[in-house]
Amino acid sequence: MSNLEVLKTYKLYIGGAFPRTESGRFYAPVSKHGEVLGNICLSSRKDLRNAVVAARKAQGPWEERSAFNRSQILYRIAELFSDRKEIFLKEFQKQGSSPEEARLEFSTTLDRIVYYAGWCDKFNQVLSSVNPVNSSHFNFSTCEPMGIVALIAPQNTALIGLVSLILPALAGGNTLVALASETLPISAISFAEVLNDSDVPAGVINILTGKQEEIAPIMASHMDINAFISSDLGAIENAIAEACIDNLKRKFTYTEDFNQRESQGLTFIADLQEIKTTWHPIENIGGSTSTY
Amino acid sequence: MENKKNTSKDHQWLYSPSLESTSHIEIKDKYELFINNEWIAPTSNKYFDTINPADEKVLSKIAWANAQDVDKAVKAARKAYDEVWSKISAGDRSKYIFRLARMMQEKARELAVIETLDAGKPIRESRDIDVPLACNHFFYYAGWADKLDYAFPNQKTESLGVVGQIIPWNFPLMMAAWKIAPALAAGNTVVLKPAETTSLTALKLAEIIKEAGIPPGVINIITGHGDTGEALVKHPDINKIAFTGSTQVGKAIQKALVGTGKRSTLELGGKSANIIFDDAPIDQAVEGIVNGIFFNQGHVCCAGSRLYVQENIAEKLVEKLKHRMKSLILGNPLDKNTDIGAINTREQLQTIEKYIQIGIQEGSVIFQCEGALPAIGFYCKPTIFTNVSQSSVLSQEEIFGPVLTIQTFRTIDEVIQKANNSPYGLAAGVWTDKGSKIFNLTSKLKAGVVWANTYNKFDPASPFGGYKESGFGREGGMHGLGAYLKIIK
Numbered sequence: 041m042s043n044l045e046v047l048k049t050y051k052l053y054i055g056g057a058f059p060r061t062e063s064g065r066f067y068a069p070v071s072k073h074g075e076v077l078g079n080i081c082l083s084s085r086k087d088l089r090n091a092v093v094a095a096r097k098a099q100g101p102w103e104e105r106s107a108f109n110r111s112q113i114l115y116r117i118a119e120l121f122s123d124r125k126e127i128f129l130k131e132f133q134k135q136g137s138s139p140e141e142a143r144l145e146f147s148t149t150l151d152r153i154v155y156y157a158g159w160c161d162k163f164n165q166v167l168s169s170v171n172p173v174n175s176s177h178f179n180f181s182t183c184e185p186m187g188i189v190a191l192i193a194p195q196n197t198a199l200i201g202l203v204s205l206i207l208p209a210l211a212g213g214n215t216l217v218a219l220a221s222e223t224l225p226i227s228a229i230s231f232a233e234v235l236n237d238s239d240v241p242a243g244v245i246n247i248l249t250g251k252q253e254e255i256a257p258i259m260a261s262h263m264d265i266n267a268f269i270s271s272d273l274g275a276i277e278n279a280i281a282e283a284c285i286d287n288l289k290r291k292f293t294y295t296e297d298f299n300q301r302e303s304q305g306l307t308f309i310a311d312l313q314e315i316k317t318t319w320h321p322i323e324n325i326g327g328s329t330s331t332y
Numbered sequence: 333m334e335n336k337k338n339t340s341k342d343h344q345w346l347y348s349p350s351l352e353s354t355s356h357i358e359i360k361d362k363y364e365l366f367i368n369n370e371w372i373a374p375t376s377n378k379y380f381d382t383i384n385p386a387d388e389k390v391l392s393k394i395a396w397a398n399a400q401d402v403d404k405a406v407k408a409a410r411k412a413y414d415e416v417w418s419k420i421s422a423g424d425r426s427k428y429i430f431r432l433a434r435m436m437q438e439k440a441r442e443l444a445v446i447e448t449l450d451a452g453k454p455i456r457e458s459r460d461i462d463v464p465l466a467c468n469h470f471f472y473y474a475g476w477a478d479k480l481d482y483a484f485p486n487q488k489t490e491s492l493g494v495v496g497q498i499i500p501w502n503f504p505l506m507m508a509a510w511k512i513a514p515a516l517a518a519g520n521t522v523v524l525k526p527a528e529t530t531s532l533t534a535l536k537l538a539e540i541i542k543e544a545g546i547p548p549g550v551i552n553i554i555t556g557h558g559d560t561g562e563a564l565v566k567h568p569d570i571n572k573i574a575f576t577g578s579t580q581v582g583k584a585i586q587k588a589l590v591g592t593g594k595r596s597t598l599e600l601g602g603k604s605a606n607i608i609f610d611d612a613p614i615d616q617a618v619e620g621i622v623n624g625i626f627f628n629q630g631h632v633c634c635a636g637s638r639l640y641v642q643e644n645i646a647e648k649l650v651e652k653l654k655h656r657m658k659s660l661i662l663g664n665p666l667d668k669n670t671d672i673g674a675i676n677t678r679e680q681l682q683t684i685e686k687y688i689q690i691g692i693q694e695g696s697v698i699f700q701c702e703g704a705l706p707a708i709g710f711y712c713k714p715t716i717f718t719n720v721s722q723s724s725v726l727s728q729e730e731i732f733g734p735v736l737t738i739q740t741f742r743t744i745d746e747v748i749q750k751a752n753n754s755p756y757g758l759a760a761g762v763w764t765d766k767g768s769k770i771f772n773l774t775s776k777l778k779a780g781v782v783w784a785n786t787y788n789k790f791d792p793a794s795p796f797g798g799y800k801e802s803g804f805g806r807e808g809g810m811h812g813l814g815a816y817l818k819i820i821k
Contacts, residue, residue, distance in 0.1 A: 166485070171809050173791035174468060181795050181811060184775075266800070278591040285586045287755065288579075288598070288801050307487070307819055315811050317795050318774045320784045 050225070052081050052249065053232035055094030056242020062086045067250070069223050072136035080225050083250035085258050088217065091246035092264050095188045095215040098243030103185050103213040107161035114157035114211060116238040122150055124234060128199070131227045135198050148299060149200050155304055156207035163212065163309045176322045183313035185213035186290055187266035190259035192252055194271040197298060198224040199231060204298040205269055206245060208308035214267070216245045217259065225249040252276075260284045267312055271295060347661075350668040352455045357442045359449075359532065362393040365401055365555065366538035368408040369548035375400040380557070382531055385452035385674040386665050386709045394531045397554040399563040402523070405552040406567050409494040409521040412549025417521050418491060420547075422478035429474035429516055431544045436467040439540060443533055447505055448665045450532040452674030452710070453628050455666050465790055466509035469808075472792035473513035476813060480518065483810045488820040491519030492595060493571035495816065496564040498585075499534075500577045501527035501676050502631040502732075506790075508534050510807045511574055512551055513792075518816035520571075523552045525564055529677050531555040562588075570594055574815065576633070579730075579756075579801050597805025597815045599633065599797055601730040602758030604779065605751035606636030606787060607741075610645045612763035616785065618652045621736070624761055624787040626660065626714050629675055630684075630734035633802075634759035636787050638727055639716075640747050643740040650718060650738060657701050657714050664706070672734065675710040684712050684733030691717045691726040696737070722750055730756070744772070752778045757799030761787045780806070 051058040063084035069077045081087075102110075121128070125146060132142035164183045171179040189209045194201030202220060209216050220228030232247045248255060253276060260268055260283035267290040273280055277293070284291045292311050296303040362379060364371035378396040383389060397405070417425070436443065440463045447458040480489055495515045499507035504526060515522050526534040538553045554560060565573055565588050572595040575585050579600040589596055606624045608617050624636025641649050665673030675681040692698055696717040705711040712734055720727050720737040727737040741747040751760060760779040762770055774782040780798045783789060790796065790808075797806040805815045 169795075169810055171791070171793040171795070173789075173793050175789065175791065177786065177789060177791075179791065179794050181809065186799075281590045282587055285583050285590075288583070288586070288600075288804065290804055305487075314780065314799050315795050315797070315806050316774075316780060316782065317809075318782045318784060319786055319789050319794070320770070321786050 048078070050078050050080055050229040050249070052083060052087060053229065053236065053245070053247040054087065054091045055097075055246065056236060058232070061250070062090070069225060071134060075134065077135060077226050080249045083219070083248040083255060087248055088255060088258050088262070091217045091248060092188060092262055094243035094246055095217050096264060098241055099187055099215045102215055102241060102244050107164065110211065110213065111157055111160035113239045114153065114160060114207065117234060117240065118150060118153040118157060120234045120238050121153060121231070124230070127230060128227060131230060132198055135224045135226065137198070145198065145200050145299065148301065149203050151301075152200070152204055152304055153207055156211045156309075159208075159306070159309055160211045163306060166306065167310055167313065171317070178320045178322055179317065181315050181317040183212070183310075184316050186312050186314055187214060188264065189214045189216050189267045189269060189312055190262070190265045191216055191218040192256050192259070192270035192273065193218060193221050193228065194298065195221050195223060195252070197221065198227040201271065201298045202228055203231065204303060205294065205308070209269070209312050210245065212309045212312050214312050215243065217265065218245065218247050219252065219255045219259070220247055220249045222250070222252050256280055257283055260289070261286060263287045265289060267291070269294065269312070347669055349664075351664070352445055352448070352459075352666045352668060354445055354449070354666070357445050359392050359446060363395060363531065363535045363555065365395045365397050365405070366535065366541075366553040367401075367405045367549075368552070369542045369546070372401070372404070374398065380528065382450060382529065384449050385676055388708055391449055392532065394528070394555045397556040397560045397563075401554060402560065402563040402567055405523045405554045406494060406496075406569050408549035408552050409523050410569055412547060413493055413521040416547045417550050418519060422480070422519070425516065425519065426474050426477035428544070428546055429470055429477060429513065432540065432546060433467050433470035433474055435540045435544050436470065436537070439536070440464070440467060443505060443536055445666070446536055447533050448673070451501065451504055451530045452665050452676055454670045454673040455668055456670065457628060462503055462506045465792070466506045469506070469509040469792040470513045473517040476514075477517040477519075480813065480817065483813050484817070484819060489817040490820060492816060492818055493520060494569060495520045495522045495572045495574060496567065496570040497522055497524045497574045498561045498564065498577065499524065499526055501530040502628060502633070504530035505533035505537065507576055508537055511576075514807070514812045515574070515816045516550065518813055520816055521550045523554060523564060523570075525554055525556065525561050528555070528557045565589070572596060572816070574805075575599070579803075582803060598803035599805070599807060600801065600803040602633050602635070602756045602798065602802050603638055603728065603730050603754050604634050604636050604756070604759040604761070605638045605640055605777070606761035607640045607747055607751060607763065607773065608642060608645070608649060609764035609766075609769065610642040611765045613765060613785070614645065614649060614652065617763040618649070618656050620761065620763060620785070620787045621653055622656055622660070625736040626672060626734050627788050629673060629712065631676060631680075631732055632788065634781060634788065636759070636761050637731065637736060638751070639736055639738045640741050640750060641738060643742050646738075646740045653716065654699055657699075657716070660701060660714055662701070662703070662705070662711060662713065672714060675712050675733065678710055680732065681710040681712055684731060684735060687726060687729070687731045687733070687735060688715060691720075691724075691735070694721070694724045694726060696720045696724065696726060722753065728754065744769070748773070748776050752776075755801040758802035759783065
């Protein structure tokens with residue numbers, strides 16, 4: 041018996057499976073201690089397209105699940121994430137965090153998952169309204185998910201940035217196609233394994249690794265993506281914003297430091313919701329004001 | 333005036349004209365720009381005619397603002413924001429807006445008649461729908477001004493500053509109200525640009541603004557063509573652009589805003605599905621179809637322009653619809669009998685006629701009401717097409733006229749797929765007697781407004797706006813405030 045370590049292959053997460061990139065390309069990011077993190081998939085346009093197809097397939101069923109059920113699934117993510125604390129602490133440190141920073145990022149991430157798990161069956165009550173219209177109609181406005189959300193994870197964190205943007209989209213019934221931090225990608229893939237072992241249905245979240253400059257423009261111009269969220273994309277921000285206009289993607293740029301406990305809230309959910317208003321006549325029996 | 337005869341074979345009755353009086357309205361020969369509560373001549377000294385589309389006669393001359401004029405208006409709005417509107421109490425803001433609503437109500441008939449003259453819409457609609465809704469919009473939002481904390485509980489909000497607003501010609505005064513009222517209530521000042529063919533009611537509103545004593549510069553109204561709007565969009569001291577109009581122009585505006593940090597809301601085009609199930613109350617559904625597509629000559633962004641009828645009732649329903657169409661009265665918009673008024677512009681009439689030709693070429697079957705059109709003015713007969721395919725130009729592109737495509741479906745899944753198969757997502761209609769079916773449909777149709785057993789209803793308290801390429805942001809209701817406030821995270 042040898043004690044030879046078995047190395048982990050980090051792959052993509054698309055449609056509930058862990059394929060390698062179809063392009064066969066890889067890159068080898070280096071931690072700030074100079075350690076090579078691994079041969080990481082360099083995703084291509086085709087990988088992104090596959091991820092969008094998987095997300096679109098998952099969108100309807102995910103959105104139609106009861107909010108209570110979504111809440112339980114999100115909480116289940118927290119349970120499994122908590123269970124794998126040691127793996128994540130080790131990875132955070134491998135990617136350059138101090139033990140203290142690693143513990144803090146882990147606990148903040150865990151609490152954030154629990155926080156948004158609890159919102160699933162509440163935000164719609166807070167954001168909806170029954171509207172007292174000046175005619176004989178019952179009229180109400182409720183939230184509906186926008187659909188497929190493209191997400192470029194903040195570059196400077198291994199996991200808290202990604203999770204802080206995935207969870208509110210998910211809580212609101214959206215599906216996601218996410219690109220992990222280019223320089224700190226490995227915990228994103230380990231998190232995909234958590235998602236896969238939770239009860240998150242296949243395709244609801246898809247995680248790619250690779251170059252922001254390559255993938256972001258493809259996401260922005262993809263006609264079946266409904267929203268685009270990211271931190272500030274720097275030099276390519278304006279080009280991305282312009283590409284999003286072709287199908288009027290809802291685009292949000294978040295500049296928060298997600299390590300902060302208070303960088304969470306209802307607006308992150310509300311940004312990715314459409315408001316739908318429904319009208320129905322109320323019969324006014326025997327009256328003259330009934331409208332149809 | 334002689335009695336008119338309906339020439340339809342099925343309806344051989346005569347009816348007397350019932351013209352709304354124009355004696356009590358006042359339209360000036362020439363209108364200047366409204367900046368700082370003053371009437372200012374345009375720097376260019378250029379004016380353009382605004383005509384009555386029903387008889388092609390010139391109603392007035394309208395100032396054409398250029399970039400310099402836009403700059404004056406924005407400066408006035410900025411000064412009013414910094415020195416007055418952001419300083420006075422929310423309660424006073426509220427009272428000013430209430431006052432405006434009341435003074436508009438006092439002049440409602442004058443506004444309605446002028447709207448009909450300038451836009452070509454039937455007086456019945458401008459009198460009973462456009463103008464009351466415009467007044468009510470101000471009245472509704474007036475009360476929000478000092479209650480904003482209740483709209484976004486547990487979150488802090490701030491006004492944006494100076495808002496540029498560009499509105500279309502289909503509901504001129506109502507769109508002005510939809511834009512100005514929430515912006516003011518939220519604490520912003522505005523520069524509004526009406527559409528070039530329908531400036532008059534906005535300019536009458538300017539007179540009321542002055543008379544109501546709204547502080548100078550809080551509302552500025554500048555008239556002109558596309559270049560005026562472009563100058564407004566590009567002005568560096570605007571904090572937000574709110575636009576209602578075509579998807580094409582909306583996207584161009586959005587592109588011009590990239591990298592500027594200016595906010596925007598867009599209310600754009602649509603190709604809304606109106607779905608009739610076999611268990612629907614059929615006569616009511618026919619009224620809903622007519623109201624859905626022929627209201628305001630079909631110049632409605634949320635018009636129910638794609639009709640989906642369950643196959644087993646299609647024949648009967650189309651017959652009933654044709655029968656109903658024969659009794660629609662087309663003609664002088666000022667006549668209180670009139671159902672279908674004039675098309676807003678010659679250009680729009682040509683666009684509609686082009687689409688009708690495309691429909692015929694695509695092999696769809698056309699039906700139009702009988703009878704001659706008035707010799708002068710821009711008119712188009714209410715038109716329906718059957719035998720329309722899902723991929724046809726006619727069923728995919730927004731026509732913005734009284735043209736309906738009719739398709740059939742068998743199953744609920746089929747119709748959901750067909751209805752959602754559009755880049756637009758503004759509105760939809762569902763007609764059925766079964767509640768559970770309504771809720772299934774209303775939750776699956778990708779549209780911002782769903783009318784169940786009704787169509788084309790609007791209210792200040794009811795949020796309005798689209799999914800997908802129909803734009804973003806909502807107007808109306810509590811949600812409409814979000815378009816004019818910054819949420820401090």
